Amino acid sequence: MLTTHPFDDDKLREECGVFGIWGADTAAAVTALGLHALQHRGQEAAGITSWDGHAFHSHRAMGHVAGNFDKDSVIRALAGRASIGHVRYSTTGETALRNVQPLFAELASGGFAIAHNGNISNAMRLRRELNRRGSIFQSTSDTEVIIHLVATSTQPSLLDRFIDALKQVEGAYSLACLTEEGLIACRDPLGIRPLVMGRLGEAYIVASETVALDVVGATYLRSIEPGELIVVSEQGVRSLRPFAPERPRPCIFEHVYFSRPDSIVDGASVYSVRKAIGAELARENEVEADYVVPVPDSGVPAAIGYAQESGIPFELGIIRSHYVGRTFIQPGDQVRHLGVKLKHNANSALIAGKRLVLIDDSIVRGTTSLKIVQMLREAGAREVHMRIASPPTRHSCFYGVDTPERKKLLAAQMSVAEMNAYIKADSLAFLSMDGLYRALGEDGREAADPRYCDACFSGDYPTRLTDQEDLQQHGELLPAANYG
Template identity: 80%
Template sequence: MLTTNPFDDDKLREECGVFGVSGAADSAAALVALGLHALQHRGQEAAGITSFDGAHFHTHRAMGHVAGNFDKDEVIRALPGNVAMGHVRYSTTGETALRNVQPLYADLATGGFAIAHNGNLSNAMRLRRDLVRSGSIFQSTSDTETIIHLVATSSYRTLLDKFIDALRRVEGAYSLIAMTPEGLIACRDPLGIRPLVMGRLGDAVIFASETVALDVVGATFDRAVEPGELIVVQGESMRSIRPFGTQPARPCIFEYVYFSRPDSIADDRSVYSVRKAIGAQLAIESPVEADLVIPVPDSGVPAAIGYAQESNIPFELGIIRSHYVGRTFIQPGDKVRHLGVKLKHNANRALIAGQRVVLIDDSIVRGTTSLKIVQMMREAGAAEVHMRIASPPTRHSCFYGVDTPERAKLLAAKMNLDEMTRYIQADSLAFVSIDGLYKALGETHRADIRPSHCDACFTGDYPTTLTDQDDAVEVDQFALLAERVN
């Protein structure tokens, strides 16, 4: 099978999107399905919805997109109740299999418990190992199931206290929605690394990964769930709990660069406006004499508009994307593969021929995509091809819910700027600086002050401990030592 989505294959992948509703007048599951449609960009491997009708939990999970799995009346009718939650998944931990599709559900001593998770637990493997040794039996390979076992084995009496106790033991990033017979719980990790917002639709309370999901269902945005906050919705009552104390937040800065939809609002900022500002800052830092500014569709568009406006170079759609091609079942010979690539994206040859073009993309990961794009421009007759990237070089892996290749496969981790430029065969290459990225957010970045966001993929400054990663390093070092001894 040949993917015809080459410009997406070399992107960082956000793990998941979550959506929950309590107090829906009609079918809560139908609202959840609509919300998941709006969050489809956050996870395209699988989707699931769990509802509660006051007596029983009902779940439907499936591989693939929301459309096709949750647009049938019979599926929604099988998910009754005025409380429901859903999840779209792109795996960063655990295999791609139905058993890992969320929401995950378990019958605990305190009753039914369903959970959906956006993020990644950086000590899940160590916790899992300890839980298995003490008798826990895991049904999935997802790190999210670790939370269920921690809740089940907690010595606290109430389910809420058990849940809080479980969260005190985990590290890393999580925005969670949990559902119990008593109500709906939404919470965010103490650093707020992954996003979560709250809205209202009539008497219903809604939680979602992004504000765009609220827009789609006609809900009004209320506020963001604060870092370290748990919100418990029980019928018509709602209360906020902050069991972890307070500390400076570190939300993921890449939400502005790529993950969030441009029509979302994050921390009172328009994602679209921030991306335009990043493009303008990139033009200030790395100008070039050129005839056209061309975005790499679709994520490069806002930054390209900002770059064009700041540099006074015309913005044009030099790469045309077909939105009606997903995958094609073709034997992957080199010639046929190249033709398959053009089914999805094609150069606007009449526009490009003889022109000096500036390509704007959001990031470079392995570099394979950038190489293909530059080659496409050359074949279309471009006189010069300059690449500008609306984020700093990605030099470090992410362990907080983003599918990042191991560091050895990150182009910027193994090459300097000149080497990267030669690798992608561009006439020039430049990235926005880390200072420029923060400036686009309206903030000042200083190396001697704790940053306001998690920017570890650029700087290596991880805001939490990385227990599983440290354990893996220790194992590797032990194996290397044993090999030397032998």
């Protein structure tokens, strides 16, 4: 059968990436390139919707951007000087074409396409209310709730109806929307999910990460600020502030793992932050060892920082194959066990007889850590000391990240000592919360007023979780949702 690679199924996963452009002759082609750069944010499906001044055109497909948008005929069919695109990684609910974004609807005011990164945390309650009022949903995505709220709003203009819809939703969202009047981009009032703006010639671009701007040759202008709404049209760029101001709480895990290291998130180089995280980890958790070894690729920048701070040499003790996809055939237990080495293999000639500091970004279920430690021991490592470049992940995320339910999070069920015994390392230590904040340029975490959303570590959720409250209070079996 086909199954997810065992080294891939034990990571928190960013669910989506968005890209939008207005004013380029090759808008769809630029969007496809931008989505390539955002592929790490979602590998299950991709879609592009364009507007040619008369009609909207869409192509959505399961799978990677490459293979779905590498044909000239597909790009030519996406005519127009404006387009938006989306890459998707779903959580619960069905993985089906009807949930692939951008979602599109013909409203009374004209066509409306939307691409969403995040999670509407009151989507199920809103959906039930809309169903009672006669709305008929075509997907199980929370993103479609926004379309129905826009369609049923009584405000005079499409922009007013869009703002009215957003004022009814809770949670996290970075949105790129395409209308006949212009490209609309918006970030939730807390700025939980990232969104940036750039320029390519006379065209304006919005994207989840700056790396998408780099790949298409665009100039990075700035981050779209929390609670800011941007409208790009033939009249230029307008910036609106339709929400009451709140203290921003951007997702701290973007810096730990989600974003590509060559991106800039909210003004900070992700690569530099990850190196600083490694240095903090070394200061907090010293150990005598021969080599610092990263779990590739996510542990590499932190391992470099750890090595530089500790003076222990950095070495590639694990080699990753970049030619293995997220799935492969596993016909039996023996082959399944051997399949672990398809993607990561110990560099036995280097590590035999050595004491290793093994650096990874996080421990979720613990299955990956157990396999890696075992692999290094089988390759002859004398000691394996695991160091994690983030605090223990003890809580689920409800803001657009695929997180196991809390009972499946190893750190929610075990102490650090118990976790160490489970993964069979010689020692295990995590970065402290204050250390993580120091790496981001803060003095530490202010418990009463934290700078970031760190709910996956602290359990301090910055918004209401209405659907979760309904489930806990009433025991309702809420419909499964595929979040944006």
